[in-house]
Structure formats: structure tokens, C-alpha cells
Amino acid sequence: MILLRRRAEGRTPGPAPAPRAARHERDTTIGEAVTRAVTAVFGSVPTALLIFILAVMVVTAVPAILFTGTGFFGTYFSPGNYYLAPTVHNGISASHGAVFGFLPEMLGTLVTSAIALGLAVPISVGGVLTLTEWVPRWAQGGVGLLLELLAGVPSVVFGLWGVLTFGPFMLRTVSPALTGIIGGFPWLFPWLPQGAAWVLLGAALIAFIGIRASVHGRLRRRARWLSVIVLFITLWGAVAPWFTGEVNTAGGVLTASLVLALMVVPIIAATTRELVRHVPVLAKEGSLALGMTKHETARVVTLPYISTGVLATALLGWGRAIGETIAMFFIIGNIFTGIPVNIYHSGATLSSLIAGTLDGVLQAKTDVSALFAAGLFLLVISLLSNLGGRLIIRRVAGDRALPVGRGV
């Protein structure tokens, strides 16, 4: 369009004003209108697709929703028997004895992703910092290449390896050791039934909110320490029981979580590596010139610089972890009958449930509808956690945000 304008100007001799605005002087040219239309179409495709998918899922899930109601939060899932007399509820007919409780799968999805991310984020960030600060430059490229190769390994390969190689190793070595160590700790709440863990988790949350409040100066330093201690005790009380007891399978929730962590590490590490590379040299030199060590510089300068980016990357990894299907399907055991007693037992995730059930229930419309409902839950969990993550990032970025071009 600039070319067009130049040519047009060349043709108009002198400053004589045209009586009518020439084409090149109008605010919108045809080219611009076309561009706008084309970009509008392409720009709206992703949104439209999301809305379309959501609409299809909701509509397809309606029969199951009517059939089950709040029963989705039950702990038992069964597609029922298609060849016996159908069960009818709320005017919806389903296979004989069909029950659609997704609570174990929802928890399975959340727990495997949480464990995976809880391991993957520190491993990736620590690994990348070590790599960029302490590994000689010529070796960095090789390790970076390995990371990217790891990111390219198909998840079905991870699944195979997990169930055939890593799973038996866990069963023989790691899981018994872990349950032995954690079970051997002095019990804080030996008299509490395992269900009480949830109460403790609630208490832990309250303690956490207390800590947040104290950060903002509403509680005094001593209260802050107290709430940290309460948080640890309650978290221990809530979490530890799930890590003790009998080990009964090579797969199971823990093995699946660890393989998931391995799958998420390259995603987070690759982005973190870019983030670390883009920390301004000037900022790091400010610390080095004060005689701070590399370690102190990493803590004081590099980590704050990359923290928001790492959170955003973790969010990406979380999305991958929640949606990961085939590896989970292979490893986790796909047991739909109740919440596993500990993480050394088989369980299921929403995606592994869908993958494992669909083939057998294609005839049964309400079962298929229930699987769509499961997919809907997965989508909701994914969207909610994404929104939550964004809120956290905004809060973290709030005060320490680094405005571009201002002493950075």
C-alpha cells in the first residue's frame, strides 16, 4: 500500500488539492477492508471452535446429566450391562446397573497432575539453573538437545516404558522403600481415620491463608511462624496417610504421576531455559559486581526475573498433565470402583476412563453421553485451573512486575 501511495503521489504534480479524496487518501482502502475481513475470519475460528466443541459436549452430555444428577460426584463408575433390562431414571434409559460417579477420576486427574508438576517444576528450574550457570557452554548445547528430544518422545512410548520397565522397578524397589520410610515416621495423628485427612487439608488451607495475611502485615512475625508450623503439620497429616500402607501394583497412581512428571519436565525446562537466557546480563552483573556468588545471583536476580514466566510455563505443563491420556491409560490401572486407599494402588483419571471405556459402550447411548460428561468435567477442571493459574500469575507479577525499558 505504501508503494501504491508513492506511485499515486508521483502522478500528482504540485500541491493542488484534489476536489474529491483520492483512493489512497481515504481511511480505508479496499486492501485494508479485505485484510480486515480475512483476519476476522481466521481470528474467530479458534473461539468459534471452542464454543462449538463446548456446545456439542454439553448437548451430548445432557442425557447422562439428567440420569445421574449430583451422582457424578459419587465414587463408583460402571457402564452397566447393555444386554439386561435397562435402568430408567428421570425418564432416561441406561444400561442395566449403570452408575456414573466420577469423583475418583477427578481426584486422580488432579492428584497425578499435582504430583507431576510438584516434581517437574523444581527439577526443571533447578536443572536449568545448574545447566546455564555451572555447566560449560560447549556441553550446554548437548544437554539442551537431549531435553528437546525428550519433549519429542511420543506419550505412548512413555506409557509402554512406564508399564513394562519403570512400573516393576517401582513395585520392587521404590514404593516399598517409600511406604516404609513414610510409615516409619512418628505419626502425628495415628488415631484419625484416613477420611479425616480432608479436614486436616482444610485446616492447612486456613493456615495458608493465615500466612498470606501475615505477609501483608496483618499478623505479627510470631503468628506467621506459628501458621507455617501449623501448615506443615496439617499438610503432613493430610498427605502422609496416602503415602503409607500396602503396595499392590506395578502401575498405580504414584508410578503414573512420576512418568507424567518425566513427560512434563522437558516442556517446562525448555521454556525455562529460554527465560533464563533472557535475564538481562546487566541485572546479573549488578549482583556479581557486589561480590555475590553465582548461587546468590541466581537466587536474588535470576529467580525473581523468571518467576512469572515459570508459573506460566507450569500452567502449560499442567494442561498437558491433565489431558495426558494414553500413558495414564497404560500405567494407572484404570480401576473405577472407589478412591484408591493409597497412591501405590491402581486408580484412574478422567482421560484414562474415557479412553478405557469408550470401546465397550459405543452401543449404549447413555454411557457415551456419560463419557462426554466426563470430558466436560475434564474441560472444566482444565479451564478452572487455567484461570486460577492466571490469577496467581497476576498476583505474583503485581508488585514485582518488571516494566520493560526501565532500568531493566
Add this chain to the structure above:
Amino acid sequence: MLTRAVGSIGVGSQVGAASVPGGVAVRDLHVLYRANELLHGVSSTFRPNAVSAIVGPTGCGKTTLLRSINRMHDSTPGMRVTGSVTVGGEDVYGRGVVVRGLRRKVGMLFQRANPFPQSIADNVSLAPLAHGTVSRHGVSALVEEHLRLVGLWDAVKDRLDRSPFHLSGGQQQLLCLARTLALSPEVLLLDEPTSALDPDTTEHIEGLIKQLSARVTVLVVTHNLAQANRIADDVLFLMAGSVVEFAPAQTFFQNPADERSRAYVSGRIG
């Protein structure tokens, strides 16, 4: 990966100014980046407790010289330093020199403000805490003392726990100065500290530099001759990696010995 060939050439007994605390002496300093020689044997003895300005055209090696003094070239692969630099009589590139300790004695301020992405108070206290020169109980006093010293206290006393990135560029540079001074350095290296700042802040910082030079040796790189004229006691004029003239400021500006200095001062080159 970092090869440094450092030959200490005749620095067994430094005489005069160089061995006094804060005295800085450079002997036959060559700095190479790969095959490029950036400094061709620079030798100068900077007076302690005085302001020495290092001036010269762009690319003449001013910053390279400055960064050799606190060994900032260490972390740049491909940089080689030969010759000797002494601070307070001690060879900076000698065996067994603790770089950490050297940089505590030799503070540095950069062209642009680079505060830590930490709170304003932590910016001042982190390095002294890391070096163990202040106890946890002494932190708030230390922070206040040095923020007052640079004249920033009144502006930030109500937001010490906030981010420094909301401050103006000049205030950020003052914070960096406070952060450096909090380690009580003997030598202060300033790399065009006011080149990105407004005239008011520049004047303020120049005043501070004059005031500080009573107890600190100041080496300031500047491309601003007027600034050198205002604050410097001595002027080192570099061209293409070699010393052209090193003279008291008055001599340098009014009656330079070298023809090139005369041309530079009068604005014919540079």
C-alpha cells in the same frame, strides 16, 4: 573454559599512592578479546581519595579498563587480561585472590540502573548480609543510613518493602549507588553513571561523587567532557586502547601536553 594468562610484572613493591588503601595502579595492562587487543599496555596510578575521570572516544577501551579493575572480565569467555592491576597494593589478578572479597572493596555502578528485583530495602541489605558485614539486627539502620547518604530516604521511606522498579530511572540509579556504598568500598568504579539521567539527577550524583571522594577512590568513565571538567581531579585520556595523557584535570583542560588531547578537549575529535 576461561584461559587467563596473568603475568605479574614487577609489582613486588608498589610505591607511593598505589599501596595506600584505595590506591589503584595499573601496569602494562593488555586486554584481549579473542584475537582483538582492546587495551595495548595501559599503565597509570590513580590517586587515592580523588576522582579520576577516564575519557576518550567511543570504543577506546574506557569501560574495558574499568572492568579489569574488579575482574568483571572473568565471566566473559574469550577475554584475556595480562599485566597487573593493584588495589591497595594487592595484585588483583594474583594467586589466591578472592574475587568476592575484591568486589566488596571495589564497588561498581553501571551505565543504566540495575536494581535487584527485590524490595528497596533488600536492594541495600542483600550484599552486606551475603558478605556478613552486617547482622540481621543492624539491617534497618544500615538501609536507612545509606539511603540517607544518597538522598533517597525521604522519597522511599514509606515503601521500603516495595519494588524498586516503580521508582524513576534516577532514583533507581541512586538506589544502586546506595547498594554499592552499603559495602563500604575503598574504590568506586562508575561506568557512565549519569548517561541515562536527567540534568537534575546528574547534578545530584555529581555532588555525591565529589563528596564521597573524601573517603573513596573514584574512577569514573564518562564521554561527557563537561562532566569530567566538573568533577574530576585527574583525567586519563585514552585513544584506541592506549593512554594519550594522564594529567591533573586543570592541566588537561587548560594546557594539555599532547596535541591529540588538545584536539579532543576543543572538540575537534571525539
